[in-house]
Amino acid sequence: MDPVIVAGAGPVGLALTLALARAEVPVILLDESQGGDERRPARTAVLRPDTAALLERLGCRAAHAAEPWTGWRTLRRRQLVRHVSLVPGRPFLPGRKDSPGYGYGYDVGPDSGPVGDEAEEAPPSPLHLPQHELTGALRAALATVPGEDLVRIVPGTRLDTLEQDPRGVSIRTRGSQSTWWRGSYVIGCDGPRSTIRKLLGVRFPGRTAVERHAVAALRAELPWPGEAVLHRSPPWRTLDAEVTARPLPRGVWRLDWLLPPGRDLVTPDALVARVRDTLTGWSGDPALPYELLDTGVHTVHHRLALRWRAGRAFLAGDAAHxxxxLGTQGLDEGMRDVGNLSWKLALAWHHGASDALLDSYQAERRGAVSARLRAADQALPLVRASGGWHAMRRSVLPGAVRAHDELLTDGHLGRGPLGEPPVHRRSPLTPxxxxxxSITVDTEIGALAADVPVTASDGSLTRLWARLGRELLVVLVAPGTGVWDRRHWLRAGLMPRLAAAVAALPMRAELLVAEEYPGAPAHTVLLVRPDGHLVAALSGVRPAELYACADAALGGRAARGGGAEEASAEAEAGTTAHR
Structure with a gap:
């Protein structure tokens, strides 16, 4: 079969190429640049825990060099009585009990008080690094892919024509590599002005300039090393409603100032004044030394392609959305596109796949991004209330203020409708x-499975997310397995029957054992897709039901040549052989 063609060598195109290559799918990567990446410290990437784990599985070392927001890593929610009032003009310093606005940007009001010292543990904070370092790490990882013919990177190419037929696609390029290329599929990862999207005739409606931010990358010693800072209504800048500071590696910070509506130019002098005023306000030192590394203006647009699949052509990353x-992250969503599409294309390339499986990419990922955009559009009038932060404080109840501010912090922290990983509730791949x-566990069907410690069949100890990628995962929840003799664990308890059922599934699957899983009783069997989303939670070993769920998760591939009854019979035969 012909290689897969990936158009665009930004982070999403590089990551998709790497994911397909790791699945032994040959790829032609069309790179419009000459293979170099512009160093822009103010252009950064934020990685949520699930997307950072994806890059680590692919062998990309970028996450190891990224900077966690240590303050948000240790975020706690303080329990309060009576009311909680916002203190305007003071910074939100997450994770610091001695700081104003501890927790969600609030101080305890004069009539309130804490109830004990109990705290709620929050998930790990996002990671933050310059985007050129991410692309450099992805290119380095691609250089380690074994096999001379598995990845071909073609620099200096500009797409001109796209043609499709029942067996593949043909792409013509101009530039240093002016020729026709033949592929089995093509994925447009070529950015907001995507040529692939235009050649497919796909509309890209949405909103322009939803928000604008002045941005600066600088090296300085701020009062909160390693902590991300969200400061609402700083008193020294009456026109700036919000300032954020996020740590980068090697003592560098990225600062963002939310700009007032309009298209007024941000002059270099005005930006330097913002830097000086902000550093002075935070440190109290008007002579605080700093090194300004990079500046810019970041304009946020909200757009969503009407179609993400057209025959053998797909869109991903900024070409699709x-x-x-409000802190939502487009690159993060692009990496989730990679995780969703790569295993489906790999299955199609190696074994063939139903249209239902390939169509599910658009249904799941477009649905998830659409929900994210809808949540942001609904939250914007609340968080950016007319009349400013002070007016909102006077005009609404304290509880509502808290809810509005949480909307913003959720986007930055990767929680709630603005930030948490999507749940595919209406997926065509759900039974x-x-x-x-079926039983209920703490993970909703269609949601990302919890990253619990697991034991692999070779006895090695690892984590569930580290095993994602190409295969289905079947996880048996079996408390006390830590004391098993791992040389004989496949012959213990339910394992022989479950191993036979797994061997009969319509796709290769890996059998894992977990001591515990949130909300799951002993002998629960979990079926997890290669991208980590939960397909089913079953009570005990049920070969027919397990097969039916796996078949649904693959878009009904097995319906063409066998069914759950045959799988159940095979599994039972295997069980008898083990006895």
């Missing part, structure tokens, strides 16, 4: 009806 208001023996 633009977002970024139409809950199979017999």
């Amino acid at each position: 633009l977002l970024g208001a 139409a009806a809950a199979p017999e023996g």
